[in-house]
Amino acid sequence: MIEQSVLMYLKEFILKSGEELDWNSYSDENVLSEVKIIKQSVRTFRVLGVLTLSLQTHHSELTKTDSKLDSLAITARKKVYLDDQDRQTFKWLEDGWIIKEVRFEKDEKTVHSSHYRMGFRLYKHEQIKIQHKMDRIHNEFHDIKDQILSMLLTQIKDQQSFSQQKEQGIQNIIKRMDQFHVSDLMSPIYFPEKWLNGKRLKFLHFVHAFSKICVQKNEFDWKEIGANYYQKIGGSKEFDAYKQEFIELLEEWVNYPAMELGLTSLGQITPIYFAGQLRGNYASYNWGPVHALTNISISNEVYRTKATTLWLVENRAILTRMASAEQFLEDSNSLIICVDGHLRSAHRKTISQILDNSYIEQVMIWCDYDSSGLQISKEISIAVNQHNELRVKWILPDQQVVNDWIQYEKYVLSFLENSKMEQEQMIGGIELWKKWILD
Template sequence: MISLEEMNYINKYLLKSGERLDLPNNIISSNPIIEIKIIKQTERTYRVVGLLTLMANVVEESPFAEDLIDLGFTPKKKIQLNEHDSNTIKWFNLGFIMKEIRLKRDGKTVDTQHFRMGYRLYTYQQNRLRAQEEKLEQNFSSWKTKAKSFFPSTIIEMTNQRDRGVAACLSIINEIYDMDVDQLKECQAFPSGWSLSKRFKFLHFIAAFIQLGHQKYDFDWKEIGASYYQEIGGSKEFDRYKDDFINQLEEWAQCPVALLGLTSLGKITPLYFSGQITGRYSAYRYGPVHSLTDLSISEEKYKTDSTTLWLVENRAILTRIAAEKDFLEETNTLILCIDGHLRSSHKHCIKQLLTNGNILQVLLWSDYDPDGFHIAKEMYLTVKENHHGSIKWIQHSKQVLDTWQEYEVYMQDLLKDQRIEQEQVLGGVEDWRKWINH
């Protein structure tokens, strides 16, 4: 016989609005296969709209059909299977799937036929999800326990910049301490696209990094995992996400990892620009294209007297506009080249310029493709946090938009059938002036 729990499952996931099950009164206990009518009844009509065929009284000790997982069944999903196939028969007999037939308006003619997730498969998936959630809770608890060892008895003397970077990371970690797993899933301190398992892995990475940083002034990438896991293969534990984890660490620390003690990466991140910038140790005037580095940005406090900040995605745009004699100086414009996705040092420099300078407006210009759209959003979110003046976006038609909402709708429509690079709509001095003066 069919259980109350199975009935509730069918009512919730398989039936449409206004439908109900019509259980047969003469179910033969020796026959494990049950056929149930799906009916739709109103004050005037009583109509059979479908049939459900399922296996009842399944022995729960029978093994789970692992080969069923690849089909991707969900409670709402309908899947076409060959009902005479040996696997289909096996899955049906074990109660993992049920057959649903939908009838035409005459209540007799078959309209569609497909298989649905059975109650036994549903309960198996729910149990597995609960087990996974318990494992995640244990993982999170384990990380919290390990994180308490951030402060060993012997702590080496650190530079001011290193202290600030570590303190910034610990500030975020302290907020995460009080979260549960569900809150961690939505935590804004991580990129939105990161899975929960990747977030957990990064938490272990940051614990390992800070722990090792307290023990040694300089250390290599491989030492981070090796010292943390203390087992064969530990040095490779974080290799899969190396670039992502380094970028995220720099985002949290607001400085390059080289200043936090990580050596031998051999990488310096440049920020190309043209215009007027001054710092404590350097000064740049209008003229050629210059570059700052992630190391100099972390040590400097840059500012500008320019009133327009222009962020572009591609170097070719930067070099073309910078080559136009006196244009940037006459329009009092500083132009920065993001050169791909924003790095933490880029964000830090933009924040410095917006906070310390006299920027009245910011122009954002990126490619008209999915990556360019994503970069435009990264630029906008960085600028928005530190700027209360005008923000503008350049359309491929050489028109200007004044709000992110307008630009978002424009790009979503454009990307349905077009991909355009900045260089294709570069324009000339008159266009650039029009955009600045818009």
Template sequence: MQRAFLEATFLKKGETIERVEEIDGLFVFHIIKHTARRYLRVAQFKIAKKIVGQLEIPKEIRALKFTPKAKRNLDVFNIENIYEWLQAGWIVQETRYNADGMTVASVDYRMGPAYEQALQYKQQQTLEVEQEHIKQLEAKSKQLNLPIIFKQAMVDEQLPLNWSFSKRLRYKEFCLALYALYEKKGLYDFKEIGASLYDRIGGSKYFDVHREEFLGQLAFSGIDVSLYGLVSTGKIVSIHFTGDVEHPYAKYTIGAVHATTDNAVYVAPFSTTNTTLWLVENRAILTRMAVEVEFLKQTNSCVVCLDGQIRSAHRAFIEQLEQTKIKQTIIWTDTDVAGITIAKHAAEIIDGPVKWIGRDFEVYDVFQLFEQAHVGRAHEQEQQLGGVEQWMKWI
């Protein structure tokens, strides 16, 4: 076993084991490398003769964070500890020689076979726990009688490729907990989703680290969380805009930059008498357009800032406005990869006519043409702010 471990993990190309000795309860492997002219003595490895059956890695060894390629200097530890770890198989001593094959170039310690076994055992345990977790989620899903849109939102193929397995599981937990709360009490706060799953101190924070991603993924899947009882995300999300906009508890007019919150969006719908909706990526564009009061009045425009991404609150706000008097939507973003993605997702919210603003003041009414025209042509909105005369042409 030790020989196979050494050959598979540490030997370099062209290196072979010349001979093996047994010294003080350890195997000593002598490593050579064959060149065209001679055999070179290149290294020596000391490995435990008998591997411990213990599967809990000692705290001091675990803190060293070994990987198959990692090398560690253990000078801070006393020789008794090092020898004990060597004999147990937690570590391997690697001695490398200089080109003369005699003088020592370095002495390092590396992950031992016992360490590898413990990692494999832990991975197997994790896999078993995850499999059990999957079964529990599937059972809960059947109990809840989830709508088709939720079932589709939880399919792995619909989730971001860069999400880990554990993150996908947590997202599915989130979806089920959210819908369970909706069925149970109708209205709830974001913090209640985690608290409903884990009846302990800190349970309410279980989903906090993924709050924006998970809510955004639900919105991307076509799920309006406000329709499923979420009245607050547990964190204030601001939405900046200018326009003639009304809410049951507030009224806004053209002439200043206004701000509302996600809570207001989820409590009751917003409406507008404006007919042209501008969706801009950056706040600088919003503030520039907001000072052109006569232009906004003449064109009956409302401008909403996405602040670099489309959160669920922004999506809900835009959907509410779009369902009133809006006749056309103009989307103005950067033309880098992120900006084009935002432009695409923004258009998916809109039912009516859409235009995209590209480089050199070009306007597009087909997204594919807008996307193709900007491959390798990243451009910030601020590089072509233009003015009233130019904006009028786009309308």
């Protein structure tokens, strides 16, 4: 009796649409069986090829495959060409690791192609490897999460000398990790979409390492984070490859610049370019030229604006063009912030602070019309949507506006099938910008 799982595998990965296997001539007396690939209807019956395979029951446990077989990197849909006369090929075939697939010409006799495919045993072997890998990832995730929460909850309970920023940053990590489930490892809410599981787990180790030294020292160097955590030669370099990315995401999680939590010697200041009226506790900006805040000032200030329309644009060229348009900002009561091609934690905090402390009525989101621009639009939308009672508009490449993200995404994805466009190609002018505000 042939296992149902084998039949399902052959149907899904080996056979083409409308094809079947003719089991009438099949015999289980031999180690290898030949099964015809057929296609039939009421009037026709065609033999399209033949499969040679082992249908013997093989052990399901994870076994060590031949290194040469591993080097072929066979997948369920990949075809490989092997020497039929090689004893090793026959052994793999006999053991169920591979299947021989022969396809015929229309005469149903002449060989059109001959190659080898992944056998069900190898497929099952790879699935078990994948499951074991996922189990290791899940176990590692739970270990890191438990260690971070246990350490921080203990430290914040016993420690009385933390600064307000450090204590709040630690509380934000605790809150984030407490809500974090293993299923969230693949969520774009927590990580950039392009990050693979290994990098995501590495970041969680970084959060653990940063948290650990953060509660131990008032000030610490970048190299100390890895060295203190791994306690081995080369440990100080463990996070170097992801330095900028990890710092930016950490700052987003804790909602503070890393230097406010004790990290020194990075020497990095993130500028936030804007134009329009803005006031803080220590500084005030009026309508007119382009100005710049920094991640440090955002952390130590409380900014607010008189503007009722907030523009969030991807590129500096749009910012400078709109800022230079005489009286536009003041007449339209607008504030423009440029995310500069990448929405960093400093931008998120700026947006959140302004929306929390001002009376913004609507937000205009304007990004490039390419895959990166669409991703930035999505990130901005997520940041803005945390604030209710806001009217949000997205600028389309045809110089129209929509106030629904799904509609915008659908339109841009359709547009990207045939072309791409930068914001500057449809920059327009004062009348068009005012029209968008009123639409």
